[in-house]
Amino acid sequence: MGRQRGVIAAVIGLVGLAVGGTMAEADPPMIRSVEVRGEGAHAEVAIRGAFDVPTYAVRTRDEGRLLVIEVAGATLPSDGIEALGDSRLVTSTTAATTARGVRLELQLSRAARYRARSGSGRIFIALDASEETVPASTVAPAASRRPAAEGPATVRDVVIERRDGRERVVVELDRPATFEVRRDGQGPARLEISDARLAPDLRRFRRGLPEALVRRVNVRYADGRATIEVERDGTTQGTAIRSGNRIVWLFEPPTASDRPRSRTVARETDYAAETPEVAAFLSDVPLQVRGARAARRYSGRRIDLDFKDADIHNILRLLSEVGGVNIITTDDVGGSVTIRMRNVPWDQALEVILQAKGLGMVRQANLIRVAPLSTLEREREAAIARRKQQEQLAPLETRIVPVSYANPTKLAPRIAELLSERGSVNVDERTNVLIVRDIVDQLDDVEELVRTLDTQTPQVLIEARIVEATSQYTRDVGIQWGGDVTASSANGNPTGLVFPNNVGFTGGNYDNRSQTAGLSPFTQQVNPPNYLVNLPAITGTGQGGALGITLGSVGGNVNLNVRLSAAEANGTVRIVSSPRILTLTNHEAHIAQGTLIPFSQVSAQGVNTAFQEAKLELRVTPQVTADGSVLMAVKLTRDEPDFTRTSTRGDPTILKREAETTLLIPDGNTAVIGGIYTRNTGRNVDQVPFFGDIPVLGVLFQRRRVRDERNELLIFLTPRIVNRAEALPE
Numbered sequence: 001m002g003r004q005r006g007v008i009a010a011v012i013g014l015v016g017l018a019v020g021g022t023m024a025e026a027d028p029p030m031i032r033s034v035e036v037r038g039e040g041a042h043a044e045v046a047i048r049g050a051f052d053v054p055t056y057a058v059r060t061r062d063e064g065r066l067l068v069i070e071v072a073g074a075t076l077p078s079d080g081i082e083a084l085g086d087s088r089l090v091t092s093t094t095a096a097t098t099a100r101g102v103r104l105e106l107q108l109s110r111a112a113r114y115r116a117r118s119g120s121g122r123i124f125i126a127l128d129a130s131e132e133t134v135p136a137s138t139v140a141p142a143a144s145r146r147p148a149a150e151g152p153a154t155v156r157d158v159v160i161e162r163r164d165g166r167e168r169v170v171v172e173l174d175r176p177a178t179f180e181v182r183r184d185g186q187g188p189a190r191l192e193i194s195d196a197r198l199a200p201d202l203r204r205f206r207r208g209l210p211e212a213l214v215r216r217v218n219v220r221y222a223d224g225r226a227t228i229e230v231e232r233d234g235t236t237q238g239t240a241i242r243s244g245n246r247i248v249w250l251f252e253p254p255t256a257s258d259r260p261r262s263r264t265v266a267r268e269t270d271y272a273a274e275t276p277e278v279a280a281f282l283s284d285v286p287l288q289v290r291g292a293r294a295a296r297r298y299s300g301r302r303i304d305l306d307f308k309d310a311d312i313h314n315i316l317r318l319l320s321e322v323g324g325v326n327i328i329t330t331d332d333v334g335g336s337v338t339i340r341m342r343n344v345p346w347d348q349a350l351e352v353i354l355q356a357k358g359l360g361m362v363r364q365a366n367l368i369r370v371a372p373l374s375t376l377e378r379e380r381e382a383a384i385a386r387r388k389q390q391e392q393l394a395p396l397e398t399r400i401v402p403v404s405y406a407n408p409t410k411l412a413p414r415i416a417e418l419l420s421e422r423g424s425v426n427v428d429e430r431t432n433v434l435i436v437r438d439i440v441d442q443l444d445d446v447e448e449l450v451r452t453l454d455t456q457t458p459q460v461l462i463e464a465r466i467v468e469a470t471s472q473y474t475r476d477v478g479i480q481w482g483g484d485v486t487a488s489s490a491n492g493n494p495t496g497l498v499f500p501n502n503v504g505f506t507g508g509n510y511d512n513r514s515q516t517a518g519l520s521p522f523t524q525q526v527n528p529p530n531y532l533v534n535l536p537a538i539t540g541t542g543q544g545g546a547l548g549i550t551l552g553s554v555g556g557n558v559n560l561n562v563r564l565s566a567a568e569a570n571g572t573v574r575i576v577s578s579p580r581i582l583t584l585t586n587h588e589a590h591i592a593q594g595t596l597i598p599f600s601q602v603s604a605q606g607v608n609t610a611f612q613e614a615k616l617e618l619r620v621t622p623q624v625t626a627d628g629s630v631l632m633a634v635k636l637t638r639d640e641p642d643f644t645r646t647s648t649r650g651d652p653t654i655l656k657r658e659a660e661t662t663l664l665i666p667d668g669n670t671a672v673i674g675g676i677y678t679r680n681t682g683r684n685v686d687q688v689p690f691f692g693d694i695p696v697l698g699v700l701f702q703r704r705r706v707r708d709e710r711n712e713l714l715i716f717l718t719p720r721i722v723n724r725a726e727a728l729p730e
Helices: 002-026 312-323 346-356 373-393 408-416 440-453 697-701
Strands: 030-037 042-050 056-061 066-072 082-085 090-097 101-108 113-119 122-128 153-163 166-173 179-183 189-194 196-198 205-207 214-222 225-232 237-243 246-252 302-311 326-329 336-345 359-364 367-372 397-402 424-428 433-438 459-487 503-506 530-535 545-552 558-577 580-584 589-603 606-624 629-646 652-666 671-687 702-721
Touching: 030 090, 030 101, 042 066, 056 113, 056 237, 066 122, 113 237, 153 205, 153 214, 166 189, 166 214, 166 225, 179 237, 189 246, 196 214, 196 225, 225 246, 302 312, 302 346, 312 326, 312 336, 312 346, 336 346, 346 359, 359 373, 367 373, 397 440, 408 424, 408 433, 408 440, 433 440, 459 606, 459 629, 459 697, 530 697, 580 589, 580 606, 589 629, 629 702, 652 671, 652 702, 697 702
Parallel strands: 030 082, 153 196, 326 367
Antiparallel strands: 030 042, 042 122, 056 066, 066 101, 090 101, 113 122, 153 166, 166 246, 179 189, 189 225, 205 214, 214 225, 237 246, 302 336, 359 367, 397 433, 424 433, 459 503, 459 530, 459 558, 459 580, 459 702, 545 558, 589 606, 606 629, 629 652, 671 702
């Protein structure tokens, strides 16, 4: 027996030397002690260790009653840390090693404010629970009171920095200042600096990346306070500390324990772990019968074991020393074990040894009780039988549970699943209450379930904005010219030939619809001209312009008439439509506005008048998610009549614009769900063959038309949860 004890002591020493050698080689920061001092509603916590300036984060849980301090890259000594002092505010202190470093948890008797500061080899945290009206979860580590100085502090700059997957907002001041962080639900986090002002050249708005933790930073000033508002990812936790004249507001992604999780309203066991190390590997049932054992993670210290025919009690004592836990065995646990393991976590070694010997273990707080599996199974069956017997003998009570927002008839089947065999539930539709009769424990679960489900249904205001911009440009340039040349005896210029003695030339493009006014300087009414080139632009009242020129000889032998015409149009149209509608989540909403256009239909019964709808219509079915975003199925239609394009009977055509999609948008954000951009361009040239192709002179035989039409359509959608605070509580 003495030899076995010597072997156990030697193994423990080797394990300690191995761990100590590794720590000495890497030389990481180490936490040595935690000292708690204070009386009443005040306490001071001093964390001392072997490090220079620590990298740490502080946050609260459980409505401010649990303070968590994480020291990055730190470790704990093999023999544990020393806890000194006593305080009524701090009831317990727990330390554990995680993948990031050392995690310290201070359990408080009530919610408290905290202030944190650090120095070489120490971290000081001051706790103040005198103001219970402000939850500690909404107050970040406040800076120490700034030294007495004349005038308020000045905020010189605010920057966003990204480093190692974390983001931080750095506030530069000209001197230290007092600050505090406030969070209102899912809204932006606010850092308020008392007695401060803003520098004149300070940028008051900064934008981060859409996928970043910090989306936007706004700086404001009011009532002698400088406020920095940070729009962040809804699950991001922030910690603010003072570093000289700077305030560093650190944001990091949430850990697995910080993510939102479901609430438990019905419990099957009453066991609870008190230390993180025990809770990390033990379950409420024997490990050998747990179905998910293959997915277990082992976090214990790695050790080497080499024994032959060693007593099981000595092995358990060794593992108790290495793991820092208490192990108790029953009288029917015995035997010897031969084992050889290297670099194995001690909690995994314990599980394997118990499984090899047909043993199991049960956790009760920080104690481990080892017994044969058959004994544990009998105890479990007996416990189940006792619980059933207690339920059968427990007195029944009747409770009236009021329901405000939910339908009690639909709640009744869900409540019936929580009741015992003796329980019952009835619905009083007139007063909208549930009448539940069962034992006290089940009634408490029923009330918790009703409080969880009986919440306001989220109401969503959906605002759509349809922006349509149209620009048109047309240009038309034309020319008309002609004339006549006469050689005859009547004009005194015959040709002098017998034949032909009289010769006349004139344009042959006769156009009695052409505008003739202005072709003669002596009369407004002239005969319709015979144009040699007749390619006019379309002009008229309110459109374009024209210029007529007449050239002729004294005797009227040679005449030349020219008419230049040109028209140009440039226009821009912007149409904005904004339908809005309010509806409940998972309920379809519909809103429309438009007109009915009559048109004729010819059939065997005669001519009938029918109507075609041309309207603006919005159909949407929103669904509010747990994080406050809105999932929507949207169908948006905008039809309008076009009287510029009509049928042979004069009926207008219908211009249709429609978008149908499903998308996810955060509450209050605006998204562009679709857009259409069209451009129509054209260039037409009418000319006289051959002559129109002559360089420079060809313009006298051409008509040129240019057209450019652009149309752009954008559709914006903005959902807002109007009763977010009531429908989506924290």
